[in-house]
Amino acid sequence: MSDGEVKGSFYRTEIIAQLFGVTVRRVQQLTQEGIISTTKILEDGKSVRRYDLVPTIQAYVKYLSDKAYGKQHRTDKEIELREQKMQADIALKESQGELHRLKTEIAAGQYISVEEVKLDYAKFFVVFKKFAMSVPARVTGMLSGQMEPSELRRCEKEIAAEVNRLLGAFVIAGIVGPEDVKKDGTLKEEKNTDS
Incomplete structure (x- = not known):
């Protein structure tokens, strides 16, 4: 043996x-x-x-x-790989179809560029800020015959301060996200994980 x-x-x-x-x-x-x-x-x-x-x-x-003779034995692994390849091909064709649809819609003018959106938002927020900052003067103008001038100036300053605080919170919330802002509009303290 x-x-x-x-x-x-x-x-x-x-x-x-x-x-x-x-x-x-x-x-x-x-x-x-x-x-x-x-x-x-x-x-x-x-x-x-x-x-x-x-x-x-x-x-x-x-x-x-x-x-x-060309009748190559197909193993389970080979069959599984061929199935995965077919699935990947199907997904590729679907994504190519979706891409073509999006390109067609963009060419047809159904979408606008990111730059245009940013410009429109910037213009809107400039107008909105001007409007919000004019509110204290408008309110005190409406109340001018009913209050003392010194009291009106104090109210106008308080309202202006509140509008500024709200605008600041609005900007902060747009940058850091609502979960990072306290109810009063100020930023939450970041927890120090280094210690």
């Missing part, structure tokens, strides 16, 4: 690699791909995997024959 042979016709990976004229790694790949298979046997009291010679040779010859 040679040292590669084990009880009957069960052989180690190295012997199968020699018989097939391939590397040990290629034999392992063929096993992983399901082209050839191992059998669990007991050797010196240990459970090991070995190749049954006749079925292994028959499976490998069938694999080579199918490969030569």
